[in-house]
Amino acid sequence: MKANTLLFEIAWEVCNQIGGIFTFIKSKVPTMTDTYGDNYFLIGPYIPEKAKLDFRPIRDLDNTPLSNAIQHIKMLGFEIHYGYWLLEEAHPKVILINPVINMEALHAAKATLWQHHEISALESNALLDQVIGFGEVTRLLLTKLIEEIDINQDVIAHYHEWMSATSLPELSWRQARLATVFTTHATLLGRYLASNEPDYFSKISTFDWTQKAREYGIETQAKIERNVAKHANVLVTNSALTATECETFLGRRPDSIVHSGIHRKPGVGHEVFEKHLQNREKIDAFIKALFSPSYQLKSDKTLYFFTSGRYEFRNKGFDITLQAIARLNEVLVRRQSDIRVVLFIITKKPFYNIKPDVLEARQRFQELQKICKKISAKLGPRMYANVTGSAGHKLPDLNQLIDDELQMTWRQALANFKRKGLPPVTTHHLLEQDDITMFCDQAGLNNKEEDRVKVIYHPDFIERAISLFSMDYLEFVRGCHLGVFPSLYEPWGNAAMETVLHGTPVVTSDISGFGRFASETADMDGNHQIKTIKRREQSSEDAVIQLTEIFTQFVEEFEDQSYIPRATLPKPFLDTLCWSELQQRYHENYRLALLRSQPVAGLY
CATH class of the missing domain: 3.40.50.2000 (Glycogen Phosphorylase B;)
Incomplete structure (x- = not known):
């Protein structure tokens, strides 16, 4: 890989926690930023209630190819945000795209899916529409970026799961100057069939993916996933089980199996x-x-x-x-x-x-703790005075050391804390x-x-x-x-x-x-x-x-x-579980993707 290669990691769970891919990306980011520095970026969906927790926008864009591409997307009328993902151990640059796009652009993207890839998405499905919308804006962004940069600079797009990757088949169809890697962490059909088909694991290779996709009402989604796997320069998965599913459901054997990892080894003893x-x-x-x-x-x-x-x-x-x-x-x-x-x-x-009673229970418990500390603070000096005084040889009567005010406060707090009913x-x-x-x-x-x-x-x-x-x-x-x-x-x-x-x-x-x-x-x-x-x-x-x-x-x-x-x-x-070791495997996959995307150049 060239030193100035731009690497984009694209996932539906960037700044958007849903399941395991969020954990996967989050654990991987510190090693990625250490390895690729300012040439590493993430792309995810803009979900306002999620983004407000750990996203910090960059207000003033500089005059770089990426900034120009982002400005171009804004001028086209799409909502896009550029800033930092505020993780504990790294603050990578991140681009968040509002996946809800206008109907004209959405219909055009769906028409392209049909014309170029024979994927029908006519039925109304709110989540699928967002996935297609996210993919269309991602495609426009990467296309404009490639136009802006020097022809000798490489770009790698690493997609995770089908929901982030609807732009990949179209970028491939248009022969964009882009190397692509697709990691499938679990196949779509696998998720449905495992819990519904008897003896699923012994029968994986016997399933007809088209028939099962229709049966479970996910034909469009399954076709998108299959097309992404087909067009990616490199296909990666995380286990032997998913590799078998890829062959049956996606029609392609993975180039590599790379399992998940951790950024930092935990403490010991x-x-x-x-x-x-x-x-x-x-x-x-x-x-x-x-x-x-x-x-x-x-x-x-x-x-x-x-x-x-x-x-x-x-x-x-x-x-x-x-x-x-x-x-x-x-x-x-x-x-x-x-x-x-x-x-x-x-x-x-x-x-x-x-639930209000959960919040009230926590608040009353905290109030009870404060009252206990208050009583303890007052009792301490009184007990000391009693022990060091003339009656020091006798065990003090705590009830006599607590005045009426403290007793009343304690009784009220206890009465408020107790309740009838079950937790x-x-x-x-x-x-x-x-x-x-x-x-x-x-x-x-x-x-x-x-x-x-x-x-x-x-x-x-x-x-x-x-x-x-x-x-x-x-x-x-x-x-x-x-x-x-x-x-x-x-x-x-x-x-x-x-x-x-x-x-x-x-x-x-x-x-x-x-x-x-x-x-x-x-x-x-x-x-x-x-x-x-x-x-x-x-x-x-x-x-x-x-x-x-x-x-x-x-x-x-x-x-x-x-x-x-x-x-x-x-x-x-x-x-074997540290990203410092596992990242070398992905580095090899990136090099393979570049080789396959530019076979004539012979640079890799």
Whole structure:
């Protein structure tokens, strides 16, 4: 690659958290900015409520080819924003495009899809219209940029998933002077078929992609994805499972398999344990605020399990997690165990607002803490005076040391804090009931005092600025005891990887790319900190039984040994997951893309 090569990474989840691709891009960015510097840019959709959290616009554009291209797009009447993505460890330059474009431009883009690629998009579909609109503006932007730069300067466009890549086939058709890489993290048909077709994994190669796309009502989307894979100079995926799907559904074998990674290796030993204790205190505070008004949970006798990810009830294994946790509750109740388990479910679902009683509980708990500190501050000097005075040999009567004002304040605070009723299962008012809430209702998982297992369903991502936990997601992960990811369809599994790398043991599945990677790595063979559920050839009922046994064993070990398990991974395993190593693989793919886009030049 030439030193002045411009690299654009394009994804629907740039500044727009939906699922694992957001985590993938976010973890990759610091290494990319270190490697490519000012020649590295990201392109994503402009979603105002998301952008306001971590996007800082550049007000004054300079006289560069990219700035001129952006100005050109604005003059055409499209909304486009240029600025910085404010991540913790890097502030890369980012271009955000409003995917909602005017009807005339949208119809023209759809006409082009049909005329040049025989893809019909006539049916009204709000999300598909946005995807096509985003792709059209991206195409115009890259086309204008290529016109503006010197003919000897190269441009690489690296697309992630079909939703970001509708511009790729048309740029190829117009023979734009551009090298393209397409990474598919999971095929569209794979997501649909895995949870609906019996014996999916043993029958992948037998499916007719056209027939299944029509059957599931995603023919247009599947054709777009297939065309993107066909026209990309280089096709990349993240696991052997997705590589097989690419051959069947996309008609092309990937050029490379590059799994996900992390930017920075986590701490080791005492650092991991100290971070766990610090972050667990914050989770303890949230649980006390929510449960103490109804009944008490002892922090030293409570385990925190969690599952998280895109809301796909079966694909993400939420279904068998809930079934297993309900059975665990029955086991612990029958044994009269004094251990309590809180299962957090963290995903994204439409909601109206946070429940007022959740906010009030947190506020009243904080007020109670302030009052306790106030009483303590007044009691301290009085106790000291009592002990050092003439009555120092006697144990002081605390009631006599507290004046009427403090007693009244305490009684009022306590009266306000206590409440009738059970702690809520769901922290937010959902727009409608879903499979999670319906299961909890049917299974009687409603946070009764006599139950050993409690459920907290948090239908929003955890971000420090707006979090009920007063922490960000990775801090929450470190504060928990076990991450649960028994996915039915998981080409890689960023959530499980992140969890165990930050010190929290995980349950994953033999279908997960990360789960298979860990089990096939020599240093990780038999590692007790990564438990694997068999889902490839095992029924859902058998998977529930296996998961229940893992939960039960985890509780028993905690109960018997009274220690907090933390995950520590061998260095060779960690090295294979670092972007500093993985980036070399993508660098090779970029070079291959340049070679294929300019075969006559022979420069690469």
